Amino acid sequence: MGGTFDPIHHGHLVAASEVQALFDLDEVVFVPTGKPWQKDAGQVSPAEHRYLMTVIATASNPRFTVSRVDIDRPGLTYTIDTLRDLAAQRPDAELFFITGADALAQILSWKDADELFELAHFIGVTRPGHELTDNGLPRDRVTLQEVPAMAISSTDCRARVERGEPVWYLVPDGITQYIHKHHLYAQP
Ligand code: ATP
Ligand code: MG
DSSP states (O other), rough: OOEEOOOOHHHHHHHHHHHHHHHTOOEEEEESEEETTTGGGGSSHHHHHHHHHHHHHHTTTTTTOOOOOHSSSSEEOHHHOOOOOOOHHHTTOOOOOEEEEHHHHGGGGTHHHHHHHHHEEEEEBTTTTBBBOOOOTTTTTTTOOOOOOOOOHHHHHHHHHHTTOBBBBBBOHHEEEOOHHHHOOOOO
């Protein structure tokens, strides 16, 4: 599961947990992006903070791990490179890429879209506010999956912190504490 994870929240965790159970996955690898090509660089928190928050949020689940492949690779992050790196590290694994409805909608515009579908099976999960449609996607390589709806976004979490509003229960407790300890998203 790739993401900016700025910060990781319960929407990500519920989606990952649900897909892990439904598809009987051995492992869900959370992959924080380095520099996402779709996002303005100045608006994204330093990779180490996003990586550490992802580690904290996933530490208690034996099936969840975190990969540094994207944050350690120089340059912009493209999902094709993520999948190539993960495939090289796990030559015998069958790869699934978990993504939300909003990201799935853009997938055909991603770099090397054809090869993406050769490297992994894509699982598009429901996300409140975004419709789950498979327009133009190869049906044998993409599964649309309904997961319990969590109307949470990182953008909203950041805005709440900036306004001095709580993010308790939207993100794991350790993430709330990490955000405050490092003064993330707060006004200077
Ligand atoms: P931002 O608001 O900064 O874009 P985000 O909440 O969308 O953050 P990302 O890190 O961009 O989080 O998302 C990583 C992946 O998780 C994407 O594929 C996204 O669609 C999916 N996702 C995020 N939030 C949810 C949610 N509440 N339910 C289901 N999927 C989600
Ligand atoms: Mg997003």
